[in-house]
Amino acid sequence: xxxxxxxxxxxxxxxxxxxxxxxxxxxxxxxxxxxxxxxxxxxxxxxxxxxxxxxxxxxxxxxxxxxxxxxxxxxxxxxxxxxxxxxxxxxxxxxxxxxxxxxxxxxxxxxxxxxxxxxxxxxxxxxxxxxxxxxxxxxxxxxxxxxxxxxxxxxxxxxxxxxxxxxxxxxxxxxxxxxxxxxxxxxxxxxxxxxxxxxxxxxxxxxxxxxxxxxxxxxxxxxxxxxxxxxxxxxxxxxxxxxxxxxxxxxxxxx
Numbered sequence: 001x002x003x004x005x006x007x008x009x010x011x012x013x014x015x016x017x018x019x020x021x022x023x024x025x026x027x028x029x030x031x032x033x034x035x036x037x038x039x040x041x042x043x044x045x046x047x048x049x050x051x052x053x054x055x056x057x058x059x060x061x062x063x064x065x066x067x068x069x070x071x072x073x074x075x076x077x078x079x080x081x082x083x084x085x086x087x088x089x090x091x092x093x094x095x096x097x098x099x100x101x102x103x104x105x106x107x108x109x110x111x112x113x114x115x116x117x118x119x120x121x122x123x124x125x126x127x128x129x130x131x132x133x134x135x136x137x138x139x140x141x142x143x144x145x146x147x148x149x150x151x152x153x154x155x156x157x158x159x160x161x162x163x164x165x166x167x168x169x170x171x172x173x174x175x176x177x178x179x180x181x182x183x184x185x186x187x188x189x190x191x192x193x194x195x196x197x198x199x200x201x202x203x204x205x206x207x208x209x210x211x212x213x214x215x216x217x218x219x220x221x222x223x224x225x226x227x228x229x230x231x232x233x234x235x236x237x238x239x240x241x242x243x244x245x246x247x248x249x250x251x252x253x254x255x
């Protein structure tokens with residue numbers, strides 16, 4: 001079965017049906033559905049921004065936000081909810097569900113944003129939560145090491161160099177060596193989080209939007225510390241993902 005070009009985000013440029021194999025190769029919904037909650041949260045904040053910019057009326061804004069909250073609840077409660085409707089990615093899934101619920105009014109939500117700044121925002125929201133989760137786990141490991149060292153202040157163990165027994169060590173000293181390593185890891189996570197916590201929404205495809213959306217207000221609604229300063233940089237770079245991968249690699253090395 002072929003997909004109609006109108007069902008794809010990019011299909012409007014083609015006159016024939018899309019090859020099924022190419023459609024499956026190109027779709028990302030199988031893995032980017034994990035951004036679902038972040039996408040809905042960002043969409044609700046963007047809806048506030050469109051209301052402030054005069055793009056949406058208060059009634060339209062309330063209708064869209066209510067529908068998005070229902071979609072969010074269903075998605076979190078029922079994993080099968082995602083399999084009921086074929087979608088190219090998580091963004092088109094949420095939009096299709098919204099239009100299904102409230103009709104063409106739901107299409108207004110995409111005003112003033114692009115898939116480019118939308119996915120960048122979702123990824124930063126999701127990654128920020130993951131950083132917080134990992135940082136909490138590291139903190140618990142630090143507390144456990146400290147508690148272990150405190151519980152055995154006089155225990156002595158052999159210290160090793162090159163797999164050979166060298167000098168005697170206090171067991172507590174050994175525990176606190178790993179405390180120092182993981183403490184630095186936690187600091188690195190904090191540094192990465194600071195650079196992740198910047199809102200790209202409002203950058204649109206690459207050069208910004210002409211709609212007067214209050215990006216600072218959207219940032220506050222989503223818990224971002226700042227807004228991106230350059231729209232092209234905001235939608236094109238993923239260096240913060242590489243930084244996160246590096247920080248977690250350090251953690252695994254120490255563990």
